[in-house]
C-alpha cells in the first residue's frame with residue numbers, strides 16, 4: 003500500500019468500503035467497449051493498462067498536438083451523452099467552455115455516485131481507473147484546463163486508494179505534470195473525497211463542496227462551463243462519460259456512433275439490482291431491448307414475474323412490466339414511457355413487491371438527503387414521507403392520496419436543483435401506474451389523522 007493510501011485509511015472518518023464483490027464475467031448480450039479488459043488481472047495498474055493499449059489515445063492527441071477544436075468536434079461527432087444522469091451531449095458541453103484563457107479552466111470528474119441503485123462507476127474506479135484518468139487528461143487538453151479533480155464518494159475508500167495510486171503512476175510515466183510527452187501541455191490532477199452527501203453529486207453542489215463550502219447547489223445559469231469552480235469555466239463530467247473518451251479518440255467518432263441508435267450512441271453500463279438472479283454491472287449497446295439486459299442478469303429471481311422497473315436510478319419514474327415489453331435501452335424509448343435512462347441504475351421489482359413500501363423507502367432517502375436550502379424540497383420531501391407513512395401504517399385519510407399528488411406537484415420545478423423532483427416525479431408515476439395499491443391501503447386504513 004502506498005503512503006497516500008495508508009494515510010487515507012488512517013484519517014478516514016467514513017464508512018470504509020472495501021473492493022466490491024461482483025462477478026464481472028461477460029454475459030451473452032453484452033457489448034463491452036469500456037469493460038473489455040475489466041477482468042484482466044492487474045488492469046488497475048498502469049503497466050497492465052498500457053499493455054492493453056492504454057494511453058495510446060493520449061499519445062495520439064498530444065504527440066500530434068491535435069487541434070483542440072478538432073478534438074471537441076470528434077467528441078461531438080460521436081454524439082456521446084453524459085452518463086451521470088442528464089444525458090447532455092459531452093462534446094457540446096466541452097464546446098461551451100470559452101476558447102480564451104482569461105481565467106483558468108477546470109475539469110471535474112463526478113465520482114460521487116450516491117443514487118440508490120447506481121454502482122457502475124465503482125467498477126470503473128476500482129478496475130479501470132486509468133481509462134477515466136486518460137479521458138480526463140484528454141478532456142482537460144480539449145478545454146485547456148491545467149488542473150482537474152476527481153470528486154469521489156466518501157464511502158469509496160478502496161476505490162479512492164486505487165485512484166490515488168493510479169494518479170501517482172500517471173505522474174511517474176509523464177502522463178501528468180509538466181510538458182506532458184513533450185507537447186507543451188502541462189496538467190495536474192487531484193483526488194478529493196466527499197463526506198457522504200448525495201447532494202454533492204449535483205454538479206453545482208459538487209463545485210461548492212470542492213470550494214470548501216457547504217455542498218449547496220446553485221441556480222443555473224450561469225452554467226459551470228462558463229462560471230463553475232472558483233467562478234472559472236469548468237466542465238463536470240461523470241466517470242463513465244470520461245472513460246468513453248479514449249475509445250472515441252482511438253477508434254474515431256464514426257466507429258462509436260455505429261453502436262446504438264442515432265440519438266443514443268455507444269454502449270451504456272447498467273447497474274442492475276432488485277429481484278434478479280445476478281445483480282451486477284452489465285455493458286449493453288444502446289437501443290437493445292430491456293429483455294437483453296434482463297437475460298444477461300439471469301432473469302427474475304425464483305421464476306417470479308416482473309412487476310415493474312425503475313430504469314434510471316431511484317429518481318426515475320417507474321415503468322410497468324407491460325410498458326417494458328417494447329422498451330429499449332436508449333434515452334428516447336425510456337422517455338416515451340414517462341421515465342428516464344438517468345444513470346442507468348436498473349432496479350427490477352417482481353410481482354410480490356409492494357410499490358407503496360418501495361416509494362416510502364425512497365422518500366426516506368430523499369428527505370434525509372435534501373440539503374434544506376429550498377423550502378419545497380426541505381418541507382416537501384418530509385410531507386411526502388409523512389403521507390406515505392400514514393399509508394403504510396394504515397392511518398391514511400381518504401383525501402391523502404390527493405394530498406400526496408398535490409404536494410408532489412408543488413415540488414416539481416420549484417427548487418434550485420432537481421432533488422425535489424427526484425422523489426416527486428416517481429411519487430406521481432407510482433400513483434398513476436399502480437393506483438389500486440394506494441387504494442388498497444386506504445381501504446385498510448383507520449382514517450385517523452397523522453397531521454396533528
Ligand SMILES: Cc1cc2nc3c(=O)[nH]c(=O)nc-3n(C[C@H](O)[C@H](O)[C@H](O)COP(=O)(O)O)c2cc1C
Nearest residue numbers: 084085086087112114115116203204205239240243
Ligand atoms: C441530486 C443530484 C445528484 C447527482 N449525483 C450525481 C452523481 O453522483 N454522479 C454524476 O455523475 N452525476 C450526478 N448528478 C448529475 C450531475 O449534476 C451532472 O449532470 C453530471 O455530473 C454531468 O456529467 P455528465 O454530463 O458526464 O453526465 C446528480 C444530479 C442531481 C440533481
